[in-house]
């Protein structure tokens with residue numbers, strides 16, 4: 001139940017209008033249930049406990065990796081479920097990777113979520129709930145939630161109203177989480193109409209585009225979305241985004257053994273991106289049930305060096321949490337994740 005719905009319910013119960021804001025404040029402050037909303041009279045807390053779930057999504061399971069990554073399964077009252085990942089960095093910083101859809105219709109070959117098929121769009125509140133859970137865990141361990149990335153389950157630009165609503169809440173310094181928009185990244189596989197809309201939105205969030213191939217035949221085999229929005233259309237949309245916003249676009253490139261990691265692929269990629277508006281993140285493949293394998297380290301290094309020689313900024317993004325299926329491309333509500341669940345945060 002979002003804040004407006006709660007406000008209407010409380011109004012029907014004869015409660016003053018400010019109760020909904022008090023509930024939102026308590027959630028942001030880390031309250032775990034209605035009985036911890038101390039601004040409410042005891043009788044109201046008891047009535048809410050009886051009738052309304054405190055969170056829009058409840059944590060149902062949790063797995064942790066020795067590298068500090070934590071993955072939760074969260075479930076909404078209607079049964080829709082997603083996974084959310086908290087990633088640990090040095091110096092007490094944490095990043096949360098949030099999901100925007102409970103499944104995905106776009107069926108990218110390398111992605112476990114794509115194999116699940118479509119699921120419903122999450123609401124803005126359900127997205128923010130994931131960040132609140134992650135922030136509470138970060139703070140409980142003396143760390144700080146510094147970044148939010150929309151790289152979990154689903155294609156964020158297919159659910160852009162909710163994603164932008166969530167971004168506004170995440171960035172809001174007085175009523176939200178106060179995370180700088182520059183530390184919020186939205187990642188798309190190339191849903192072109194969404195890129196144009198995102199360019200017009202006032203929040204200065206970062207855009208990451210999963211390209212993963214430098215020619216249409218390879219990209220279409222990996223990502224069926226390319227049949228609808230081929231590389232030339234996608235990069236033209238990215239350039240319009242750069243012109244409108246004055247910001248760069250981050251190009252994500254998953255290196256797959258023998259698929260897209262040859263020297264000729266690096267040369268083609270460099271020629272596509274040669275105008276200084278892009279930064280390339282090379283990503284190590286994390287195993288899923290699909291047919292692909294990770295590029296060997298020497299080919300990854302050669303690919304990066306070839307891009308740099310061509311004047312393209314390129315870094316390698318290290319994967320974390322692969323041992324608990326929490327890394328890029330691995331989120332899929334695996335049964336063992338739920339069964340192995342430990343008690344949740346709160």
Ligand code: SF4
Nearest residue numbers: 104107108111114154
């Ligand atoms: S990579 Fe993203 S868009 Fe592609 S199937 Fe996975 S969740 Fe969907």
